[in-house]
Amino acid sequence: MVFVHGCFWHRHESCRYTTKPSTRPEFWAAKFETNIARDSVVRTMLLKAGWRVAIVWECALRKPDDAKQAADLISDWLLSDQVQIVLGEREVRPPNGGTLENAIRCASI
Numbered sequence: 001m002v003f004v005h006g007c008f009w010h011r012h013e014s015c016r017y018t019t020k021p022s023t024r025p026e027f028w029a030a031k032f033e034t035n036i037a038r039d040s041v042v043r044t045m046l047l048k049a050g051w052r053v054a055i056v057w058e059c060a061l062r063k064p065d066d067a068k069q070a071a072d073l074i075s076d077w078l079l080s081d082q083v084q085i086v087l088g089e090r091e092v093r094p095p096n097g098g099t100l101e102n103a104i105r106c107a108s109i
């Protein structure tokens, strides 16, 4: 199962696109909390049911080179036996190059 999450709506941790709205802070806090909780429940249910889960953050797809790298990493992951992978811009564009091992390391959520 491959999810593509918007960094803002799904609250990608430590991501520059995970901005905080300046108005109605209580509304947004509740909204984001609900989204995060739902994502966690869905991911846990899928994993327990035997599905493999990939999360591709929006920030990994914003630039063409990053999107290509994300697609390559997803392709490698699909052929691997790893259960989870998480790809954000940090995983597709790390200083030492994007590798499946680095991306999988980030998946231990």
Ligand SMILES: [Zn+2]
Pocket: 007, 012, 015, 016, 017, 018, 057, 058, 059, 060, 088, 089
């Ligand atoms: Zn992000």
